[in-house]
Amino acid sequence: MKTDVVVIGGGIAGIQAGLDLAEMEMNVVLVEKKPSLGGKMSQLDKVYPTNDCAL
Amino acid sequence: MIRIIRVMCTGRVDPAFVVWALANEFDAVLVVGCRIGDCHYSSGNLAARRRMRILQAFIKKNGLPPERLRVEWISSAEATKFSKLVEEYAGQVKALGPMQKDDGTRLRLLAMKRALEEEKVRWLIGNEKKLVEEGNVFGDKLDQERFDAAVLGALEDEFNKNLIAVALEKAPASVPELAALSGLKEPAVGEYLVALEQAGRIAPVAGHEEYARYTKI
């Protein structure tokens, strides 16, 4: 697969960028240092102001 | 206790659903859609508003408090307004007390539902805007009062017919029994029986009693 874009960081910003690029028909490689994606947000319970579960 | 049923638009809410809920142990029905003029689906809520107005009149005519149906228009951004409404309406419904759950009431509610599913009634309800506001091809318009009388008349007629049909689905019955059950005069019961028989929905039961009994087909 030819890679169009490399996204560095698999937190909410990196994931969203990766998703949007992929939807624009780009081949994306998302690189994350940790063993799992999610970054800070996956450690949160709820996010203001909607009180949605951060997961 | 409130149970929410999601539909895409209030335009989807068939008046029959409302009556079906009342027949199934709900004490009241709240129909909530986008603000008038802001319908997410352009004009579905206008169609719903016309239908629900007629339905409310029909409910009232059948001796139920019209408050058992309430229709409100609230935008998805008005959470506080929605929660206030729900609390207020819940209080109002509590004051009305529970729906009667006896067989007679259920029979009548089922007949109401069937009436709302009848072609003639649905044609009239669906054409309210055309008949009252726009007029037919000759530009003739019906005034609101006459329209309402026509729809409610048709509803009553279909209700009576379906009350007999629903009763016969439970058990075969004779004309005097049906008259007692429906509160109609015997000749009227006879007419509805003929109509139902012609529609192939009922048939007389062979027997030697004083009055012929009818049953569903």
Add this chain to the structure above:
Amino acid sequence: MPDEVTQKEAAPDPGAPRIGVFVCHCGANIAGFVDIEAIENHARALPNVAFTQRNLYTCSETGLREIKTAIAAQKLNRVVVASCSPRTHEPLFRSACREAGLNPFLFEFVNIRDQCSWVHMQQREGATRKAKELIQMGVARAALLEPQEDITVGVAGKALIIGGGISGITATMSIARRGFQVILVEREKELGGILKNVHKLYPTMGSAGDLIGKNIRAVQKMPRVQVLTSARLVEVSGFVGNYKVTIDSEGKRIEDTVGVIVVATGARLLTPEGLFQYNGRNIVTQGELELLLKQGRLDADSIVMIQCVGARVPGREYCSRVCCMTAIKNAILIREAQPETAVFVLYRDIQTYGTLYEEDYRRARELGVSFIRYNLSKPPVVSSDKVIVHDELLGEDVPIPFDLLALATPLIPQAGFDELSKALKVPVDENGFFLEAHAKLRPVDFATDGIFLCGCARWPSDIGESVSQALAAAARASIPLSQGHVKVEPIVSQVDQNRCIGCGLCETVCSYVGIHLTDTPKGKKAETIRASCKGCGTCGASCPQKAIRMSHFTDGQIEAQICALVGTDK
């Protein structure tokens, strides 16, 4: 009328229902307020339920894997998830079903978080019962669900941007650079918006005029961009990929079809009529002070600025966000140019988040700007040449003479926001700002597919934020444009032509050309136009013959949901 690109064969019948019910703990979010075990046990006993499972977070990778595994292992052909809101999570669970080989429309969502654990937080028993019953209703509906196939329609490769300020111009150029056509509609005679009247920009202290001038020239020269000034959107219909728009530009009507729309209508400054003796001469708005600075006409030895004028007050509760930095920036510029001029900033709270803004705040204090905190319960009292402010920290009234008093008024919704909101059928919040689909996860999307927003139309934001949002909105809008086609939800009407008598009522009540009468060998019959049907169900609820079935919201499904509880004591 948009063309349907492909129309697949109807999916095979999934067979007798084997329903899997997945109950989400949502950490403690649900499980902390209801008896989740009792709920699962209740679900297990319901008709057609073949499998139940509780997940700590059903939406987590583990939870989704559990669903997929159960679909395969238990041969599930319907899935019910009892967790949160379809608004945020329905697509996720639907795609989990799809990945496991189950048609996504055989999935049913029950919301026991918003409707149970949240609203009945203090009533554990009642909330538990309600959750059980909602699942019971969901299961009854699920048993009757039918598979649906996606409908794909083409996308017009053109965008409409409404509003020619910095946000609109930025979004326009970004989309045009990707190779798509763009129509930029500006209500006024010239592009530029609010920036035309701004002097310098924090934190760079660059000229606002230069920035917007450069952008206006660039967008006007840009290929593929059509700029319409003195123009407004008159009418819009259609849906993502196929919005039919009518624009009035200098009296001329222009009709076009665009794939996406971006709302960048900006905001305007409140005029503080009746507040703090505002007179437009020596008592002006912060915006008018900008103009004085821009035109080099500022002549004052003592300048007082009052913050939060008509903002963060009952009736207009929000913070306008840009006023603190605007005041600080102007105070810095004044003190740097004329160190002998005294500048006082009367504030309630200072919002200078981040690194650069906080640095400017520090710099303003270094330059000798006096910041005095007042409380809303004792606001400053203004006479013709003097302000008396009750200093919260000193606990004393402090008189300050002034030559010029600048009132920082908030950005308020643009005039005409109401009509635009109606025309596009997108919501505004209680203040009149346009409301995004999700404050955190979809900040520049509207809930309506194919319509986006950015800049001050959404809420007060400064240039940097507006530009970020405009670039984000442009990127989001480019997704359907670059795909060239979009999937439309297959929630549409289906006509049983044997029952249909061709009365045409469905066509009359439809707002979308989603159904029409057509000639068939059996006479005139109704027919759904799947690509334009929006699935509202108005025709179905009207049809005299009950010949119209609304897919995914059939009479049978809704009635089953309604009567699912009979015999249960409500």
